[in-house]
Structure formats: structure tokens, C-alpha cells
Amino acid sequence: MPADRTTKLVSMRFGNEAAKTITGYEAAGGYSSLRKALAMRPDDITAEVKASNLRGRGGAGFATGVKWGFVPKDAKQVHLVCNADESEPGTCKDRELIYWDPHLLIEGMIVSAHALRATHNYIYIRGEMMREYAVLKKAVDEAYQRGYLGKNILGTGLEIHLTVHRGAGAYICGEETALLNSLEGLRGQPRLKPPFPAVKGLFGNPTIVNNVETLMNVPFIVERGGAWFAELGMGRSGGTRMLCVSGHVEKPGVFELPIGITFRQLIDEVCGGVWKGRKVKAVIPGGVSMPPLDDSELDVPIEFDALQTDERIKPVMVTPTQQFDLGGGRALRTMAGSGGVVVLDDQCDIPKAVWRIMKFFAHESCGQCTPCREGTGWLEKVARRVAEGRGKPNDVDLLAQIAHGIAGNTICALGDAAAWPMLGFLTKYRAEFEAAVNRAKVVAA
Numbered sequence: 001m002p003a004d005r006t007t008k009l010v011s012m013r014f015g016n017e018a019a020k021t022i023t024g025y026e027a028a029g030g031y032s033s034l035r036k037a038l039a040m041r042p043d044d045i046t047a048e049v050k051a052s053n054l055r056g057r058g059g060a061g062f063a064t065g066v067k068w069g070f071v072p073k074d075a076k077q078v079h080l081v082c083n084a085d086e087s088e089p090g091t092c093k094d095r096e097l098i099y100w101d102p103h104l105l106i107e108g109m110i111v112s113a114h115a116l117r118a119t120h121n122y123i124y125i126r127g128e129m130m131r132e133y134a135v136l137k138k139a140v141d142e143a144y145q146r147g148y149l150g151k152n153i154l155g156t157g158l159e160i161h162l163t164v165h166r167g168a169g170a171y172i173c174g175e176e177t178a179l180l181n182s183l184e185g186l187r188g189q190p191r192l193k194p195p196f197p198a199v200k201g202l203f204g205n206p207t208i209v210n211n212v213e214t215l216m217n218v219p220f221i222v223e224r225g226g227a228w229f230a231e232l233g234m235g236r237s238g239g240t241r242m243l244c245v246s247g248h249v250e251k252p253g254v255f256e257l258p259i260g261i262t263f264r265q266l267i268d269e270v271c272g273g274v275w276k277g278r279k280v281k282a283v284i285p286g287g288v289s290m291p292p293l294d295d296s297e298l299d300v301p302i303e304f305d306a307l308q309t310d311e312r313i314k315p316v317m318v319t320p321t322q323q324f325d326l327g328g329g330r331a332l333r334t335m336a337g338s339g340g341v342v343v344l345d346d347q348c349d350i351p352k353a354v355w356r357i358m359k360f361f362a363h364e365s366c367g368q369c370t371p372c373r374e375g376t377g378w379l380e381k382v383a384r385r386v387a388e389g390r391g392k393p394n395d396v397d398l399l400a401q402i403a404h405g406i407a408g409n410t411i412c413a414l415g416d417a418a419a420w421p422m423l424g425f426l427t428k429y430r431a432e433f434e435a436a437v438n439r440a441k442v443v444a445a
């Protein structure tokens with residue numbers, strides 16, 4: 001049966017302080033999925049995850065079971081790394097998930113580590129999340145004491161370890177290969193791919209990197225079956241989705257919702273509408289890396305494939321006549337990303353908002369490749385002068401040209417993350433950028 005708005009999986013224990021302790025979690029049925037998983041063959045767990053249509057909640061929406069299947073069968077040492085670096089502006093679900101249900105994450109990691117035959121595993125948590133780190137560390141210690149982690153877990157002879165590692169506040173360390181470098185004690189800069197981490201990752205060993213929410217869904221899949229989980233969702237996306245809504249709505253927050261909910265339903269029915277009785281000007285659908293939607297595009301389900309292909313969403317343009325080509329004849333529309341929905345009302349100054357976003361990317365670029373290092377800096381500089389009323393006559397085209405020069409030409413996706421929203425905002429709000437430049441001309445005259 002598809003999920004409805006009362007269906008809660010990963011957020012089912014939100015608000016329940018007792019469930020944060022191991023006794024409270026066990027009393028609520030916790031670690032029963034682990035017991036079931038330990039009686040299963042690892043490949044059978046992976047098969048259930050494949051059948052579940054679980055897709056990664058870290059941003060790209062890659063099929064989790066398929067990714068797990070890339071680990072070479074003869075690997076001597078495999079690692080599972082949980083990406084809890086959550087730094088994408090607009091996204092704040094992993095923080096809540098860890099805070100309210102640390103044992104669900106630990107259980108998800110142990111079950112997944114068993115499926116992957118991974119003995120030494122890590123949670124890489126964003127450095128600023130002090131409160132969540134303390135909660136998680138205590139829970140991991142409890143899990144060791146109870147025999148869920150260690151050398152001979154629950155008397156099965158299986159060895160599974162879990163180390164919690166704190167990051168130091170760099171957005172780029174959320175990119176999986178930069179994260180692995182950082183874990184190894186190196187500078188947190190992305191690696192060239194291939195090889196992908198599933199083949200050669202942490203310390204040169206096959207490594208699966210998964211997001212917090214992704215891993216927290218695994219115990220439910222083992223407990224109730226992949227088919228059940230797939231049915232909760234829509235299309236090729238199983239389960240529910242954590243959405244973080246911020247910006248100009250009456251009731252912002254973090255919500256677990258059916259995957260098929262539309263942006264309009266989310267804003268009007270879950271978040272009490274746009275604040276102060278205003279209207280929507282733009283919606284950033286999944287963290288600021290994603291191209292925005294305008295008010296006419298909000299009746300689309302917040303589902304990975306729909307946001308990329310639904311024809312109600314206008315394609316992103318490079319120039320007013322040329323679409324941005326993702327390859328294979330596909331035009332870029334937008335993506336569901338990491339679930340961070342930012343609503344901008346009809347009084348929002350779009351060039352100013354875009355400048356703020358570009359400032360973030362220019363600051364966070366690791367500087368390793370030229371198009372991103374230089375390009376994000378130029379985007380910030382030009383966007384700033386447009387926003388501040390100092391724009392030059394061809395600045396709007398210049399912004400598009402710079403963004404186009406970055407997209408697809410960098411080592412990691414941070415370059416795209418800066419270029420895509422810039423192209424998206426220019427496509428849908430070009431008139432506002434031009435008006436800002438024209439205002440500058442009037443002042444100069």
C-alpha cells in the first residue's frame with residue numbers, strides 16, 4: 001500500500017526521549033531487525049534492498065542495492081561509511097534523525113555492514129553537530145556493551161566495528177571521496193572517479209558510502225520486505241521521504257512524507273502556506289544545488305525521476321534558445337537532491353538570493369580544479385555586482401557563460417552544484433536580472 005501522510009518510518013520515534021537509550025529502543029522493538037538479518041545470508045539482504053527501490057537520500061538518488069552490488073565479491077576488506085556531514089544549505093534532516101533515533105542508524109549500519117561483509121565501519125559526522133555527536137557516541141558505546149557491535153556480535157562469530165569520526169566543517173567533505181580522504185587524515189579534496197569507492201575507497205578497499213536516512217531505512221526493509229517498501233513509494237522510488245522546508249512559509253520544519261506529495265501540497269497543506277498571505281515566487285527543490293521551480297511548476301511529485309523528466313517543469317537554458325544538455329539527449333530540468341525545500345515568496349529579490357548562494361559555493365570550492373575554483377569566484381563577483389546595482393550591460397549572459405563553462409568540467413559535482421542553480425534562476429527569472437542591470441545603467445547615467 002502506498003504511504004500516506006501518517007506513515008512514519010525513520011521519524012517514528014521523533015519526540016520520544018526514552019527511545020534514545022538502548023533500553024528504550026529495545027522496548028520499542030529495536031534491534032529485532034538485526035536479529036532477523038543475522039539469520040539471513042548477506043546476499044539475500046542485498047536482494048531485499050534491491051527489491052525495495054531504496055534510493056540514496058544524500059542527493060543523487062542512486063539505487064542503494066545496485067550500489068552495494070558493485071563491491072567485488074572477492075574483496076578481503078570492505079568498509080561501510082555513513083555520510084552524516086549534512087551541509088547542503090536547506091537540508092537539516094540527518095541532524096534530527098541522529099538526535100532522535102541514534103540506535104536506528106546504528107542498527108541500519110550493522111545490518112548493512114553484514115550485507116556487505118564489512119567489518120570496520122565509520123560514521124562521518126559534521127563537526128558542528130556537537131549535540132548529535134554526543135547522542136551518537138553514547139549510543140555506539142551502549143551498542144558495544146550490549147554485544148550488538150564488537151568481535152562476536154550476539155554470539156554469531158561476526159565481527160562488526162563502528163567508529164564515529166567528526167568532520168571539521170567543510171561542505172566539500174560531504175562529497176564521498178573528499179570524505180574518504182578526510183577520514184584517512186588527508187586534505188578533504190575529492191578524488192577523480194573512476195575508480196569509484198565501491199571498488200577502491202577507504203584505505204584502498206571497496207567502500208560503500210551511504211547517507212544517514214538511506215541507512216536508517218534498511219532495518220524496515222529487512223523486517224517487512226523489499227516489496228512492501230517499494231509499494232510505499234512511487235515509480236522507481238521506494239519508501240517515504242524526509243523533507244526539510246525552510247524559507248517563506250508559515251510553518252517550516254522537517255517532515256516525513258509520502259514520496260508522491262507535490263510541492264504545492266507540501267507548502268499549502270503541510271506548511272500552512274506562504275507566509276504573510278503572499279505567493280510563491282520560487283522553490284528550491286532539494287538543497288541550493290538544484291535549479292529552482294517557479295509557481296507554475298509546483299504540481300509535480302517530489303520524486304527523483306519526476307523532477308528530472310516531468311514536462312511540466314521547464315528545461316534549464318544555457319542561452320535563451322539553447323537547453324542545457326545532460327547528455328543522451330536529456331535536458332536538465334531539476335532534481336530532488338537532498339530533500340531541502342526552500343520557499344521564496346513573491347517579494348524576494350532573486351538576484352540577491354542568487355548572489356548569496358554563489359557566495360556559499362565560491363567559499364566552499366576546494367580549489368582543486370580551475371573551472372570550479374575560478375568559475376565559482378567569478379559567478380559570485382558578477383552576481384554580487386548585479387545584485388548591488390552595479391551590473392554591466394552583458395552581465396546576464398556572462399553569468400550564463402561562466403556557469404556553462406563550469407558544468408560538467410570539474411572533478412566533483414560541486415561545480416555543477418553552483419552552475420545548475422545559476423542557469424536555472426537565469427532561465428526562469430531572467431527579467432529580474434535584466435531589470436537589476438538596467439537599474440544600474442540608469443544610476444550610472
Ligand SMILES: Cc1cc2nc3c(=O)[nH]c(=O)nc-3n(C[C@H](O)[C@H](O)[C@H](O)COP(=O)(O)O)c2cc1C
Nearest residue numbers: 056057058083085086087174175176210211214413
Ligand atoms: C559537494 C557535495 C557535497 C555533498 N554533501 C553530502 C552530504 O552532506 N551528505 C550526504 O549524504 N551526501 C552528500 N553528497 C553526496 C555524496 O557524495 C554521496 O553521493 C552520498 O553520500 C551517497 O549516499 P546515498 O547513496 O545514500 O545518497 C555530497 C555531494 C557533493 C558533490
Ligand code: SF4
Nearest residue numbers: 366368369372410412
Ligand atoms: S569541482 Fe570544485 S570542489 Fe570539486 S574538486 Fe573541483 S575545485 Fe574542488
